[in-house]
Each structure stands twice: as C-alpha cells, then as structure tokens.
Amino acid sequence: MTSFPISKTLCLVATITAILLQEVPAQISITGSGFSYTQDFENYSGTNGGLPTGWSVTFSGAATYNGQGNGSSGTGGVWSYGVPSDADRGAGALRSGTPGNITHTVSFINNAGSIITSLRITYNFEQWRYSNTSGFTVSQTGLGSANVSTLSQNGSATGTNGTVTTIPKTLLLSGLSLANGATFSLSFITTDVTGGDNGIAIDDFVLDNITLPVELVGISAMNENEKVIISWQTASELNNSHFSIERSSDGAHFWEIGAVNGAGTSFDFQDYSFTDKNPLPGKNYYRLRQVDFDGNFEFSKIIMVEIDARPTTKHYPSLATDVINLELATEIEEAAELLIFDNMGRLVAKHIIEAGAFTVQFPLSGLQAGQYVASLQGQGIVENFRFVKQ
Ligand SMILES: [Ca+2]
C-alpha cells in the first residue's frame, strides 16, 4: 500500500497594516497679546516644501510646482511670483489645466495662555496674470462663526506679467473665544470661473492685534501691622473698567470692601494694590471681581489672610456711675489686665480679666468723679478707651 504524505499547505496570510502617517502642518505659535506675525515670502522658492513654516498648499487635481516666475507663463500650478531679479516674492497660484483648486493654508495655535478675543488679518492680493475673472476665496477653520469673506478677492485686479496690481485686504475679527491651545487656519483657495490663465498671489501677510481678556497673572495678600495689603498684576487688559475687592469671613459669602480702577485696554503689565485697613479678626478671604465696561465680570481665585483674633472691646456706658461693662469680641486665651488711669495719668485701679472671659463688669467704687482712661492689656492686646465717672 502506498501511503501518500499529507501535504499541508501553510497559507501565510500576511496582514499588512498600512499606517498612514498624516503630516500635521506646523503651526505658527501665538505667544501673547504683543504677538505679531509677518510673512513676505521673500525666501519662497515655489517648489514642493518650500513654503514658510505654518503654510501648506493642496491641490484638488495634480500637484504642480512651477518655481519662481513673473506671471508670463500660463502654466497652471503653484508659483512664487515676483519680477525677475527682484527679491520681492509672493505665494501664488495659477489655476489652469490639471491642478484644479490650489489652496494655500496658514495655521496658527494659541499659546498665549488665555483665550484670544480678537485678532487682525492683513494681506496683499496680487494679480500676476490676468485674462478673466479669478481670485481667492478665503475661508477659515477653528474661528467659530467668524466671517472672513471680506478677505476674498474676486479678481477685479488687472495686472499682468509683472505689472502687478495689489489690493490690500484687512479684517479685524473681534468677539472671538479662541481657547488656549486651540488651533485655527485660513485658506486661500484659487477660483477660476471660466478657466482662463489667472495668476494670483498672497503677499505681506500679517496677523496681529491679538487681544486677550483681562489676564490676571498674580494675586497675593499679606498682613502688615494688622492691615491686609492685597496686590495683583495684569499682563493685558481689554475693556477693564475696575476691580471690586471683596472680603468674606467664611470663604463663601463675600462683600465688597473697595474698588480700584482698571487700565481700560492695555498690553503692558499693570500693578495694583488695595489695603484693607480693618480686617476681621481671624480668617479673611479675599477675591477680585474684575468688571468690564459693559458690566461683564469675572472672579479671581480666593486668597486668605489670617489676622490674630485679638479682642476688640465694646464698653459702656461712657458716662458711668457704678460699673463699666466690657464685651470682648472673642474669648481671650490668656488672662489680661484692665488698668485705669486718672486725668493725670496715674494708675488708680487694676483689674484682672481671667482667660476665657467674654463679658466683664468692673466696679468703679472708690473712684472720684472725673475723666479716666482704661487700658486693656494682655498678650497681643493693647486697647485704650476713655470714660467719665459721674
Ligand atoms: Ca513679498
């Protein structure tokens, strides 16, 4: 009997996982309210990868890079437009033939440490070759409902082959709420209604006028001789009417104890301080309420300063006959003394106030009619008041 070896066919199924590494375009980092970005494209080669950092280009058709030129060529694709031998370049495109839509995009990231509430975009639309209607349609991502359509240019410029026509475009976007860490981009999409040869370019792109809301960079409070000095600083301000200083004894219920004018709108550091001359014994919680001109407000964080719980006394009557009553604000922790001096400054009576006392009554027997000064003295306590014995 012939035996046939069992042939095992091992099918190695190779699963190939294609990992598509999608390149995230580098973003231009907005670092603060004084930030501005200018791009003149003077070093732009018009070749693949030659755009400045933060810029990218995409094609709806075939990618075509034509290098540098003055607009005399009707070849579709990306161009670094400029007059030969002139250093001035612009990032351009000519929508003709296979490239289809050519889109230049610039991307930014908010690293200002605060939300951005407004910014300005400026650029020059340049026409380098003209045969019919073409232009840039400008769109944005990441800026919410901000309308950037006025940055679009539908090609009414008529410059050709280096006799460039420039149309300055500018747009201030306000009312933004661009979070720290958020990104946004602007895209310049070439449009060509009838397919003629139209060369257009972006040049002298500027992003500036970054405004942040009132940006508190520090708040502190210190006890100086039983007064509390509250200090704070802002890095920038937008429409800042004033700061209201609020105090609380429990950290929950706050009352206004004063106000300090704001700087309005400022891009410089501003220093502020406020002195609470009558802090509460014990814990004092403070916060700032920053109020805009339109009434919108925002609270700072809460800070706490502790003041020694020294007794402040209530005493009555000031026209006394038999007794003086003392009410301490809090129970005293250690025994104190009440010294009574006559009009000549002579010590005429001394009473001990036991630790734990809250209300005390002192007899005035033995004192003649006249004016006296009572001095409450104990650990950390010195408090004088006058009274008259009738
Ligand atoms: Ca330029």
Ligand SMILES: [Ca+2]
């Ligand atoms: Ca130019």
